Amino acid sequence: MENNEKTTLRQAIHFxxxxxxxxxxLSPTRYTLExxxxxxxxxxxxxxxxLTLGFAIYLGIKTFNKKMPYRILLLSLAIFSPISRVPVAILWWVDTKWEIGTHYGLYYDNFGEALLNHVIYGSLVQLIPAFILGSITIALMRYRKQSQKINL
Known part of the structure; x- marks a missing residue:
């Protein structure tokens, strides 16, 4: 891996x-409130x-002036999204194992199905709109910076 790629990955992990x-x-808190x-x-x-949409806006603001901000954004979201979804799959298991009856226990017949849908599909549901929103934020921040340079 090249040094630039390592730096980009490190930045993504950091963010x-x-x-x-x-x-x-977050998910255990929501589960408890339910x-x-x-x-x-x-x-x-x-x-x-x-949380993901807020994170994407934050990333857009923090990375717009860095080298490869879109790559940092995408990598950060790709790291964050699946990890953030694991508690949801675990809560599905808890809910179905003890027949608690929250919304977490709905829809799936087994843990493999729940894991696939919560972690893989759920990650995409988070990642796609977040990447779009983060990209718009980066573009707006760059436009704003460019406008300020022109006005000076």
Whole structure:
């Protein structure tokens, strides 16, 4: 691997660390709130997609002036997304094993199916809109910087 690729990967890992840690607490928190009895429309805002979209905007702002910002964005999201989805698959297992009855236990017949859908498909559901939003943020930040140079 070339030095630039190593640097890009290191930057992506660096940016993904905190959102990964947050995501590992987010799904269990939402699960607990659902068990307590809060309605879905109240806890909807506590979700991985919202975290991912916020992370994408943050990455766009932090990386727009770096070398290869789109690659850093994509790699960071590719690291973050599947890891963030693992607790969801585990919560599916817990919910179905003990027949708790939250929304986590719906839809799938076995753990392999849940893992595939939550981790692979769920990652794509997060990654695609986040990459688009992060890319727009990078483009806007670059445009803003260029506009400021012209006005000076």
């Amino acid at each position: 993904a660390k905190v959102p990964v840690i947050i995501s590992l607490f 068990l307590i009895g809060l309605p879905e429309n109240v806890i909807f805002i506590i979700g991985l997609l919202w």
